[in-house]
Amino acid sequence: MSNTSFPIPMLHSTIRIMAPFLLAAIGGLFTELAGMLNIALEGLMLIGAFFSVIFAAATGSLFLGIALGIVASVLAAYIFGFISLHLRANIFITGLATNVFAEGLTMVLAFQIFGNKGVIRFANLPRLPVLSNPSLQRIPVLGDILVGHNILVYVSWLMVVLASIVIYKTAFGLRVRGTGSNPGAVEATGLSPRRYRMYAILISGFTCGLAGAILSLQLGAYVPGVTAGRGWIALVAIYLGNKTPLGILIACIVFGFAESLSNYAQGVIDVPADFILAFPYIITVVAMIAYSMIRHYRLRGSER
Amino acid sequence: MEGITKFFAASGVLANDAVDLVVEEGEIHAVIGENGAGKSTLMKLLYGLEHADAGEITFRGEKVAIKDPFVANRLGIGMVHQHFKLVSDFTVAENVVLGSEPRARGPFIDRRSAVRDVSKVIEEHGFSVDAKRKVQDLTVGQMQQVEIVKMLYRNAELLILDEPTSVLTEQEIESLFNTLKNLLGRGKTIILITHKLEEVMQMSDRVTVMRDGKVVAVRDTKDVDKRELSRLMVGRDILLEVDRKPPTYGDPVLELKDVTIRCRGQGRPLLDRISFQVRSGELVGIAGVGGNGLAEIEDVIGGLRRATSGRIFLHGEDVTALGPEPLREVGLAYVPADRLRRGASLPTTVRENCIVTKHHDFLRTGILQKRGIRAFTERLIEHFSIDAVEGMPAGNLSGGNIQKMILARELAAETDFILFSEPTWGLDIASSQFVYEKMLELRQRGAGVLLISSNLDEILGLADTVLIMYRGRIVGRLENTESLSKEIIGEYMLGLRDDSQSPSAVASAEGSRG
Ligand SMILES: Nc1ncnc2c1ncn2[C@@H]1O[C@H](COP(=O)(O)OP(=O)(O)OP(=O)(O)O)[C@@H](O)[C@H]1O
Ligand SMILES: [Mg+2]
Numbered sequence: 001m002s003n004t005s006f007p008i009p010m011l012h013s014t015i016r017i018m019a020p021f022l023l024a025a026i027g028g029l030f031t032e033l034a035g036m037l038n039i040a041l042e043g044l045m046l047i048g049a050f051f052s053v054i055f056a057a058a059t060g061s062l063f064l065g066i067a068l069g070i071v072a073s074v075l076a077a078y079i080f081g082f083i084s085l086h087l088r089a090n091i092f093i094t095g096l097a098t099n100v101f102a103e104g105l106t107m108v109l110a111f112q113i114f115g116n117k118g119v120i121r122f123a124n125l126p127r128l129p130v131l132s133n134p135s136l137q138r139i140p141v142l143g144d145i146l147v148g149h150n151i152l153v154y155v156s157w158l159m160v161v162l163a164s165i166v167i168y169k170t171a172f173g174l175r176v177r178g179t180g181s182n183p184g185a186v187e188a189t190g191l192s193p194r195r196y197r198m199y200a201i202l203i204s205g206f207t208c209g210l211a212g213a214i215l216s217l218q219l220g221a222y223v224p225g226v227t228a229g230r231g232w233i234a235l236v237a238i239y240l241g242n243k244t245p246l247g248i249l250i251a252c253i254v255f256g257f258a259e260s261l262s263n264y265a266q267g268v269i270d271v272p273a274d275f276i277l278a279f280p281y282i283i284t285v286v287a288m289i290a291y292s293m294i295r296h297y298r299l300r301g302s303e304r
Numbered sequence: 305m306e307g308i309t310k311f312f313a314a315s316g317v318l319a320n321d322a323v324d325l326v327v328e329e330g331e332i333h334a335v336i337g338e339n340g341a342g343k344s345t346l347m348k349l350l351y352g353l354e355h356a357d358a359g360e361i362t363f364r365g366e367k368v369a370i371k372d373p374f375v376a377n378r379l380g381i382g383m384v385h386q387h388f389k390l391v392s393d394f395t396v397a398e399n400v401v402l403g404s405e406p407r408a409r410g411p412f413i414d415r416r417s418a419v420r421d422v423s424k425v426i427e428e429h430g431f432s433v434d435a436k437r438k439v440q441d442l443t444v445g446q447m448q449q450v451e452i453v454k455m456l457y458r459n460a461e462l463l464i465l466d467e468p469t470s471v472l473t474e475q476e477i478e479s480l481f482n483t484l485k486n487l488l489g490r491g492k493t494i495i496l497i498t499h500k501l502e503e504v505m506q507m508s509d510r511v512t513v514m515r516d517g518k519v520v521a522v523r524d525t526k527d528v529d530k531r532e533l534s535r536l537m538v539g540r541d542i543l544l545e546v547d548r549k550p551p552t553y554g555d556p557v558l559e560l561k562d563v564t565i566r567c568r569g570q571g572r573p574l575l576d577r578i579s580f581q582v583r584s585g586e587l588v589g590i591a592g593v594g595g596n597g598l599a600e601i602e603d604v605i606g607g608l609r610r611a612t613s614g615r616i617f618l619h620g621e622d623v624t625a626l627g628p629e630p631l632r633e634v635g636l637a638y639v640p641a642d643r644l645r646r647g648a649s650l651p652t653t654v655r656e657n658c659i660v661t662k663h664h665d666f667l668r669t670g671i672l673q674k675r676g677i678r679a680f681t682e683r684l685i686e687h688f689s690i691d692a693v694e695g696m697p698a699g700n701l702s703g704g705n706i707q708k709m710i711l712a713r714e715l716a717a718e719t720d721f722i723l724f725s726e727p728t729w730g731l732d733i734a735s736s737q738f739v740y741e742k743m744l745e746l747r748q749r750g751a752g753v754l755l756i757s758s759n760l761d762e763i764l765g766l767a768d769t770v771l772i773m774y775r776g777r778i779v780g781r782l783e784n785t786e787s788l789s790k791e792i793i794g795e796y797m798l799g800l801r802d803d804s805q806s807p808s809a810v811a812s813a814e815g816s817r818g
Contacts, residue, residue, distance in 0.1 A: 189403030190374030
């Protein structure tokens with residue numbers, strides 16, 4: 001690899017890598033705005049990853065695979081929501097339980113079906129279609145970076161736009177935000193805050209299912225624990241993004257870039273591989289510290 | 305409403321016991337009663353926020369089942385809650401339309417017509433809020449206007465106002481009452497809950513008196529007087545009177561020196577070189593219209609906001625930079641105006657609320673001693689006659705009882721300095737009386753007391769020294785003598801008088817106390 005062309009493929013892979021972060025964070029944004037700390041993103045994503053690849057392989061249809069992966073993840077989200085909201089369990093504990101449950105379920109099912117605890121490869125798995133458009137690709141730099149990804153990457157961008165519209169332009173969005181800020185006020189108008197919280201959880205199930213589908217379909221295989229903490233980083237992205245879709249987009253670009261950088265740096269820079277692999281997480285910590293310092297600075301002089 | 309009964313299993317309280325309430329169309333009907341009498345509960349039942357165990361509601365001749373506020377709204381019933389129910393980071397218009405948003409197409413809100421419709425309601429009734437402002441930037445009085453606009457936007461015919469005047473200044477109350485009379489003229493019916501008997505006399509046509517969850521009397525207002533009402537309410541005569549003995553001052557316990565707060569992007573400082581002392585054995589009252597710096601003084605002394613410049617001393621120690629917790633260690637007791645967010649934690653138990661500020665005392669080898677805590681809490685409940693069980697969440701207490709719990713905790717701290725901000729908002733007469741007596745007792749014992757209050761009767765009745773705030777400055781420092789009147793304070797509050805400009809006046813005021 002020549003040094004001059006080095007940044008372009010790296011940026012290209014940034015775009016690919018950030019898509020699952022983006023989807024999970026956008027779903028998590030809804031639950032966050034509805035006033036819930038949703039730590040189940042990781043588990044929901046894992047369920048989506050597992051079932052989408054299994055069903056895609058079984059049916060031979062990419063679309064059915066993705067759809068059923070999402071269904072599984074939404075179903076898990078529903079159970080998570082039902083226990084948290086209707087049975088009034090602590091949402092942090094149920095979120096934790098969802099993550100543990102997702103890990104166990106995928107492991108047990110994989111072993112039951114394939115008799116294998118490791119990576120499961122599927123020979124005839126349909127590949128995600130890639131958007132390639134020669135005329136667009138000819139645009140210098142941007143064409144190389146933005147074109148040529150699988151369609152789900154573009155779907156993730158669409159979701160950002162869609163989320164902004166829903167959150168800021170619709171009655172539904174207003175109600176979800178109201179539920180988060182003051183559920184009592186929402187209740188006093190005759191609406192049920194609990195219902196809007198449930199909708200938000202289901203939305204997070206939907207986007208996490210899709211995020212998981214990207215992860216495993218991209219690989220064309222099921223890798224145990226394929227999410228590798230991405231759900232948690234998505235949670236961080238929500239806060240770094242100041243709870244806005246645009247902010248989340250920027251935060252996800254940063255995380256995508258960090259991971260991409262660490263992929264490329266292996267073998268290029270003479271640093272222990274472990275350190276390079278830890279790079280995205282270091283970026284996360286640094287970003288969190290920077291964020292809280294900025295907040296602190298901004299709040300000084302006004303209320304503490 | 306007929307035979308309405310509501311039992312709260314959680315607290316074991318029969319909040320409403322076969323209550324009958326008849327409100328005639330076109331009247332202002334006052335509902336009064338002590339803290340915890342069941343007034344708010346009854347209104348929540350009528351508004352569909354709680355559900356009765358027994359009884360029926362008849363509205364305009366028809367039996368109705370009000371299962372949620374939607375149904376209430378559709379029937380034309382609106383309610384302004386004792387504790388406002390507004391989303392503070394939404395605009396006025398967003399708050400008003402929430403739940404019945406005008407739609408452009410499908411799910412999309414038509415923002416323009418929301419702002420237009422809300423502005424129309426605001427203008428029609430002569431309110432002063434801007435539909436596009438965020439609610440968090442409004443004064444309490446304006447927030448209440450938003451709540452009223454919310455009802456009117458939904459075309460409510462029966463308006464329930466649960467203690468609307470508790471949190472308002474005198475000027476705001478006057479303008480609220482004008483609004484209410486105006487609404488009455490348009491054929492609306494109003495239920496008004498209040499603890500202030502002169503408001504009942506002034507505003508209502510009829511009055512229902514509640515005690516311990518029961519209705520004890522229904523009267524035409526013109527046939528009763530305040531004395532009789534208070535007797536009906538409490539079961540004995542009470543008069544809001546305090547016996548203030550002449551003060552004996554000691555050393556200063558609290559001192560502010562040139563405390564200033566500036567906010568970026570604002571020309572006028574929120575606090576402008578505030579200097580005063582509170583001496584041992586002295587009760588200093590601070591008066592002012594909302595928005596003139598009272599809240600900032602509370603924040604800065606309570607350690608919730610840092611002064612841009614200037615110094616604060618407590619017991620001679622420089623506490624300018626200290627936050628709330630270290631301040632308490634130095635010896636601050638503090639009753640905040642915002643009782644729900646600052647004063648109490650609503651989901652936690654009464655017990656825990658009572659000991660938060662002194663939980664160290666209950667630690668033995670790092671573990672909280674439950675028995676001691678229980679006993680302590682029960683003592684407070686008993687001594688301050690709080691309507692509560694020590695293990696129930698504080699949020700289930702009635703509005704006035706939450707405040708009593710906070711007062712009990714702060715008074716029990718027995719510090720040498722205590723800051724009260726609007727201590728009697730929402731308290732009934734007997735409880736207010738009790739708090740006044742406690743304040744004077746503290747002062748008698750040699751503590752320094754600072755009272756921030758928008759209630760001038762309170763200031764005149766209790767304070768030794770009166771400070772008046774206007775636009776972030778202290779414009780008047782007066783000794784509370786016979787000649788001081790509400791009118792004089794009022795003129796300072798409105799900026800018609802200002803001693804701070806003429807140095808001789810300041811010097812003489814300070815000299816006389818030096
Ligand atoms: N959700 C609840 N759970 C348990 N008990 C409750 C609940 N709501 C109210 N109560 C109890 O019912 C009684 C009546 O309360 P309510 O709020 O109706 O009093 P109120 O007359 O409005 O008093 P205040 O003047 O202090 O506002 C109180 O003893 C209160 O503790
Ligand atoms: Mg009440």
